[in-house]
Amino acid sequence: MEGEEINKSLLALKECIRALGKNKAQTPFLESKLTQMSSFKEAMTQIRELEERAVEELKKIIQGPGWLELSKMTEQPEYDLETFVNKVESALDQQAKHFTALQDVNKTLRLAIQLEE
Numbered sequence: 001m002e003g004e005e006i007n008k009s010l011l012a013l014k015e016c017i018r019a020l021g022k023n024k025a026q027t028p029f030l031e032s033k034l035t036q037m038s039s040f041k042e043a044m045t046q047i048r049e050l051e052e053r054a055v056e057e058l059k060k061i062i063q064g065p066g067w068l069e070l071s072k073m074t075e076q077p078e079y080d081l082e083t084f085v086n087k088v089e090s091a092l093d094q095q096a097k098h099f100t101a102l103q104d105v106n107k108t109l110r111l112a113i114q115l116e117e
Helices: 002-021 033-063 067-075 081-116
Strands: none
Touching: 033 081, 067 081
């Protein structure tokens, strides 16, 4: 069985060399089992990295930009409304960036998963 796989890989290599020798536009290196395994490993690595990025963005969203602090600010007798509004706007902008980043990562992750199926 192992010899058969070696022969297939050698045949694929031979076809690549022939194609290069004939100056063909397309080289059949994709037929190689080694290339297929390497491509799969790279795809899995990319998916793992995307998953890690998605988790990091989600953590940033969950931890939030101090919503509790803003809530406590309103409990103060004479808090500055202008400061409060500015902080809320800033927090919302920050959250929107994280949501957009998470959405982008999730779309890319979905595409990578579909390509691997």
